[in-house]
Amino acid sequence: MRIIFLSLLVFVVSAGGASAKYSFCNKSSYALSASIGYVDGDRLATRGWWRLRPGQCKVVLTEQAKPGRYFVYAEAIPGHKGPLRTWSGDTALCVENTGFFNLRNQDVCRDDPLRQRKFFNVEVTEAAGGAWQTDFTEASTYTVYSAEVAGVQRLLTDIGDDAGNIDGAMGRETQRALANFRRKKGLSDGYTIDDDIIDALIEEANAREAKLGFFYCNKTNNPVWSAIAEPLDDADYRAKGWWKLEPGDCSKILKGALDKDHYYVYGLIEDPTAERTLTGGNKSFCVNTIMFTSETDLSCGDQELDEAKFRRFEIGGVESATFDFLPEMFAEPAPAAPNP
Incomplete structure (x- = not known):
């Protein structure tokens, strides 16, 4: 992201x-x-x-x-x-x-x-x-009016309707897509742009996105600090973190429809007795103690980052997936050394 x-x-x-x-x-x-x-x-x-x-x-x-x-x-x-x-x-x-x-x-x-x-x-x-x-503003220079038209074009595209180029010009494709959406929502005929139509487009685009992406859920009794590594191509990955999840919380980590068959996940339980990491890790990625983004084309040393073992998570070809952090997935704290 x-x-x-x-x-x-x-x-x-x-x-x-x-x-x-x-x-x-x-x-x-x-x-x-x-x-x-x-x-x-x-x-x-x-x-x-x-x-x-x-x-x-x-x-x-x-x-x-x-x-x-x-x-x-x-x-x-x-x-x-x-x-x-x-x-x-x-x-x-x-x-x-x-x-x-x-x-x-x-x-x-x-x-x-x-x-x-x-x-x-x-x-x-x-x-x-x-x-x-x-x-x-954007690289494209819009007036207030043309920004409104370009915004409607973008929102129509977001929900899967072909509104033509996002250029701020009310062309025939935009008029047709806007008129179709108005009819679908039971609004008046035509391609008029008003606050109600923009709000309806925003609501539909947000509802569509809410069902897509990669989610983490914390099903432990402690806060979990989480990270993820996503494939960029056949060999390279991008790792990033941290997302803090309170007990019982879920959070979207990656937005949009997923297009990879696997990801690598990582987590740390916030435990006052000891650091407890997610077990089952089989691939190393670079991490930092603060928020980070790292890629595998450089070594962790070159990026001045630490190294951690991430756990592979297969998702197949679905557009949305959730990984649950469970208590049994984390290493138990090492027993305290006896006092001499």
């Missing part, structure tokens, strides 16, 4: 007084979830998620945008095909993974990388007059 950083544009909107605010504008072909970080008194706060339809602009902070540094992050909805697209940077800040959140304590995710996102920096200037807008 390679994270892609797409081009972004940040610019000032001339405004002042009562209209001062911070806005996001989605000029991409993706439906987005966006978040902002800012200084709130003596703390650094984060707030999100705002759903941004393609072509939609939204006020996210109604108070005056003060000169100084803000932090912004956005990611595409899971229903879009392909690797996760993000608009990101280098500053790790805390978020909640679902629902709207407003966090004023950045320590809450210090030990949980799944609740961290890499925000990019935005410098608001005095010349802004208290109002600032951040645009999320």
